[in-house]
């Protein structure tokens with residue numbers, strides 16, 4: 001390698017220190033929130049004067065918080081299913097297809113990634129106003145699918161590109177019809193990519209707040225929206241507890257995704 | 267004439283302006299081991315893929331037992347194939363890989379187990395059922411692929427350079443296995459390679475491909491003794507080619523004159539030509555001999571020694587004719603000249619009559 005870490009001498013320590021500072025900088029606010037969620041003070045004082053679980057009790061006793069969490073989970077799961085299914089079909093066409101204009105189509109599929117989310121949100125809001133989809137579950141799902149799908153396509157296309165099409169050909173000569181070959185050989189062959197796409201699609205929906213604020217109605221809102229609206233009314237540590245749970249699930253799923261990637265490379 | 271078992275009938279395939287194969291015509295007998303031999307890009311794989319149904323020919327037909335198979339989709343052709351790349355299904359064990367063709371045919375559990383066992387035993391991998399493909403060597407993986415391609419008793423087995431990713435020693439070992447399996451099963455095999463030694467070792471007959479066309483079909487000895495074209499002569503065996511011009515022509519035999527006036531007479535001529543046309547004299551290396559004294563006029567040439575290499579069982583002597591063409595002669599270990607020949611020596615090369623062929627230069 002051009003830059004060998006072990007041969008950097010004194011720079012090695014400098015680099016390590018910079019990395020540590022960066023990590024702290026990124027992690028501190030989250031650690032702060034987690035600490036506050038267990039703190040006994042009502043006023044989000046740091047460091048907390050004592051420790052308690054009462055904010056969590058309050059959180060779980062409030063049907064509005066539970067409802068928001070369930071809504072988030074429900075939307076996340078539906079987005080995940082559609083994102084993986086559509087991402088798989090799109091990837092099959094983009095990677096295995098031979099039609100003209102594949103590169104253009106691919107770029108088109110990925111545009112939501114580079115467009116500012118607010119613009120997507122405003123556009124969707126205007127469109128959904130006519131369709132009557134604002135504040136509905138399908139509205140949420142479609143909005144989140146738009147931002148989740150590019151990630152699913154990138155992940156699944158990547159897996160498909162490294163899967164040798166000759167393996168599929170071999171299955172076909174063995175007597176499997178082209179769709180049977182894809183189902184029984186290609187899909188299991190790219191399952192790591194499918195799992196990663198599923199986890200990321202879920203997380204994108206689970207954490208998403210901008211689109212969700214536009215889509216939300218008083219009766220239907222996701223956890224991040226609930227955190228946001230509560231924050232504007234009342235600075236209670238219950239928000240810290242809800243945020244901690246939100247982050248906890250994200251971290252767990254990220255670890256699962258990392259483990260899948262590690263399992264694949266072994 | 268009886269209908270051939272497998273008939274490749276005037277297959278032509280073009281990709282835009284590229285002609286991949288051009289009027290490939292070949293009849294293969296049941297149980298025959300037929301090898302497609304040729305340089306890269308000569309259309310061997312294309313012909314095989316058309317047989318497998320992965321490509322449609324632009325023109326021509328393929329008949330198995332007199333029936334065209336072009337309308338049958340790949341998965342219903344019941345043809346076996348081993349690919350150049352490793353194509354075992356990575357998520358299935360060796361046993362399940364071999365069982366796969368039987369499972370898609372909805373065969374009963376007991377029969378599947380028995381057939382898988384027999385197929386693995388055929389490729390000498392008994393007891394490997396539970397191993398995962400990633401935990402096997404390249405040679406083992408190709409043997410599993412062979413078992414998978416044979417387990418459903420296909421009438422034809424296609425092999426596209428299955429050993430090209432393996433090292434030489436392993437390659438020879440598996441070539442030997444393939445020969446044995448061909449004899450034991452009697453399956454008709456179409457084998458693609460660009461390694462002439464592999465082709466000669468394995469095949470009943472060899473089809474020499476060049477630029478999308480078959481130049482010649484025959485057994486190894488036939489091709490070696492009687493190459494029809496310059497290309498075939500060059501591709502099989504390490505021959506020397508000396509460039510000259512046709513001097514006289516008579517009844518398929520010719521005399522060739524070289525620069526400087528030396529003339530070689532009475533060699534069989536391949537291809538149509540006229541007096542004065544450019545032609546090559548081909549000499550097979552094992553039929554040439556070096557002598558200090560001049561040989562018979564018209565069947566020997568003086569040469570100058572350029573380089574000497576000791577190769578163990580023989581000594582290779584690189585020499586040049588007076589007009590600059592190179593040729594290599596081997597001296598067996600213990601040959602009286604072997605220890606004495608030196609760079610710059612003037613010697614004579616002579617050959618037995620059947621070792622020389624003339625080819626009109628196209």
Ligand SMILES: Nc1ncnc2c1ncn2[C@@H]1O[C@H](COP(=O)(O)OP(=O)(O)OP(=O)(O)O)[C@@H](O)[C@H]1O
Nearest residue numbers: 281284285286305306307308309310311312313460
């Ligand atoms: N899909 C394709 N599109 C365009 N040209 C192709 C395609 N497949 C093959 N060709 C061309 O057809 C010709 C024959 O190719 P083919 O793969 O049959 O050669 P081959 O004899 O198998 O060579 P190799 O020993 O390199 O495998 C080549 O010139 C190749 O570039």
Ligand SMILES: [Mg+2]
Nearest residue numbers: 310311312426
């Ligand atoms: Mg090829």
